[in-house]
Amino acid sequence: MDAEDLELFSRSIRHAAEAAGGSSGFDAGAFDASLADLGWHDAVADFPRESISTLFSIQGETNATSSALHRVVAWALTGSPSAPGAILPRLGSWQPPAREAGDQVQVNGLANTALVEAGEVTVPVATAGGANRSATVTVGDLQLSPVKGLDAGAALVRATGSVPGTDAKSNEGDWANAVRIGRLAVGHELVGASRGVLAQAREHALERIQFGQPIARFQAVRHKLAEILIAIETADALLDAAWLDGTDVTASMAKAAAGRAGRLAARNGQQVLAGIGFTEEHGVHRWIRRILLLDEVLGSSRTLTKDLGSNLLASRQLPPLLPL
Structure with a gap:
């Protein structure tokens, strides 16, 4: 393109x-x-x-x-662009949302309200032998309940159920690749959401007058906004490097960096916006809620950093230098 x-x-x-x-x-x-x-x-x-x-x-x-x-x-x-949308793991997890249990496939994961309107969904399955596969499951065989919590606008639905193995069409599945690509996608969304918070905080800093001048002229406010921008650009560069490198490790690093950037944007942006940022009148709360939710999808910044460190200690090998 x-x-x-x-x-x-x-x-x-x-x-x-x-x-x-x-x-x-x-x-x-x-x-x-x-x-x-x-x-x-x-x-x-x-x-x-x-x-x-x-x-x-x-x-x-x-x-x-x-x-x-x-x-x-x-x-x-x-590997099929026409495959039905997939059920995702529960928040904080990156394990397949379904597992084999005898002749049943037990599902416990997350879907989207728009997704479940389709007749079928793709379900990543952890097999009894420790491998992974995918299964195509009819939506009507699952119990669906809206997820109520931090971000209602995300339109998440919890999908659970026990489906007979004979009713689930089995296909090959590369779960590691799905997690890698999924983390990159969520990382880009976190960077975009962070830019949204930064734009709103910057606009407020230019318009809010204190002591006869915009608060954007105060060094403390400028530093808060600069910290957000640096974190965003760092995460964005790491996402680009992860696409070029194509390994699970760099995708995890990029997702963790994007999550940290998002949380920093939420924290600093809220400080710059001050009281108005806590109101329903100002829309920044929608971006902050979305950031906190996205950080947990396919592993949070904290858990991914801990996992990367544990793997580093276990392998005693540094990851390859990134093409930054």
């Missing part, structure tokens, strides 16, 4: 995200339909880096919601 096509693609996705928003809330189903019309699902197979990084960066920046992550994980797991 050349630069001109990528710019047009990016503008089209941003327009679709803005069109799906409204006073009554974000319409994830409409955004999914727009992505299908734009050919985003086909682009993932042909231009994975460009299509994934572009969509998820915009999705984070605009606080949009879609089933795109589920579809990216399904594609990375099965």
Whole structure:
């Protein structure tokens, strides 16, 4: 995808995200339909880096919601761009959301309200022998319950159930690849959400007058905003390096860096916005809620950092130098 096509693609996705928003809330189903019309699902197979990084960066920046992550994980797991969207692990985990139990497949994971409107879903399964595979399961065979909590706008649904193995169509599955690609996608969304917080904090700093001048002139405020920008650009560079390197280790590092950048953006942005940032009147709380949720998807910044350190101590080998 050349630069001109990528710019047009990016503008089209941003327009679709803005069109799906409204006073009554974000319409994830409409955004999914727009992505299908734009050919985003086909682009993932042909231009994975460009299509994934572009969509998820915009999705984070605009606080949009879609089933795109589920579809990216399904594609990375099965190799098929037409595979039904995948059930994701529970928050904080990166283990397959289903396991074999005798002749049953027991499912306990997360879906999206737009995803479950489809007839089937892809379920990553941990087999009794320790390997992984994927299974296609009918949505009607699962129990679905809305996830109520920090970020209702994410439209998450808990999917549970025990499905007979004969009712689940078995396919090969590369779960490690699915986790790697999924972490990169979430990392880009975290970077986009962090940019959204930074933009709102900067705008407030320019408009808020104290002691006869905008607070943006105060060094303490500038330092808070600069810290956010440095963390964002660091995470963004690490995501680019992870795409080039293509290993699980660098994807974990990039996701951890993006999560830390997001939490820093939430903390510093809230400080700059001060009291108005705690109100429903100001919309920054939606980005902060989304950041805290995304950090937990496929492993949080804290758990991934600990896991990377444990593996480093166990292997006694440094990861390869990144192409920064």
